[in-house]
Amino acid sequence: MCCALTIASCGYHVAGHSDLAPKGISSVCIPPFANASVRYKLTDRLPEAISHEIIARTRYHIVTDCSAADAELRGSVNNYLYFPTVFDPTTARASAVDVRVYLSVAMTTRADHKTLFKRTNMEVRERYEISVDPRAYFDESDTAVDRVARTVAQQLVTAMLSNF
Numbered sequence: 001m002c003c004a005l006t007i008a009s010c011g012y013h014v015a016g017h018s019d020l021a022p023k024g025i026s027s028v029c030i031p032p033f034a035n036a037s038v039r040y041k042l043t044d045r046l047p048e049a050i051s052h053e054i055i056a057r058t059r060y061h062i063v064t065d066c067s068a069a070d071a072e073l074r075g076s077v078n079n080y081l082y083f084p085t086v087f088d089p090t091t092a093r094a095s096a097v098d099v100r101v102y103l104s105v106a107m108t109t110r111a112d113h114k115t116l117f118k119r120t121n122m123e124v125r126e127r128y129e130i131s132v133d134p135r136a137y138f139d140e141s142d143t144a145v146d147r148v149a150r151t152v153a154q155q156l157v158t159a160m161l162s163n164f
Contacts (some may be wrong), residue, residue: 025109025116027061028054029069033103034076041142042101043077045149053153057161071116075105078121082141085127097141099126101148105156117160124152 030051035043050073051062063069079102084094101124107117128144 025060025070027063027069028071028073028107029063029066029110030054030073031066033074037077037080037101039077039080039145042080042145042149045146046075046077046103046152049146049149049153050156053150053157057157066110069110071107071109073105073107075103078102078104084130094130096127096129097144099128099144099148100124101126101152103152107160117163119156119159122152122156122159124148124155126151 030047033043033046054060054073055062060071066072079100081100081102082097084096085098086096087093088095103122103124104120105118105122106115108115126144126148128141128147
């Protein structure tokens, strides 16, 4: 009996919705991200990817009307850099591109504007391949932006839950 109580209280929990988040918060609004970069599609995809991740991993509900939310998650893409990293030796064309995204994110309570989470100058990296055959070329940059948005969402929600 004593062993069962010890095991039950040792901190293990079932994976899924986290209860580490502040108890007074049940709904979150994620307005469009500000954009100081040259890549416009990323700011469109970030709120959606973060919303999906929050729904999957926390007990929060996502609402579109910020006046009805308990908290707001605001962010800005500060920089979007991309550069070739691998070149085909026969054609001298780029065959791989690295992407780096720098962003700032803060989650605050709507009632008293208390900061629940803040991450400034967050960096996310992604890499994508480019076909060196011009006949088989397919622009992978949009797919890379989708992967960056998902990576940002995963890292952000993990950091938020670790912070709480």
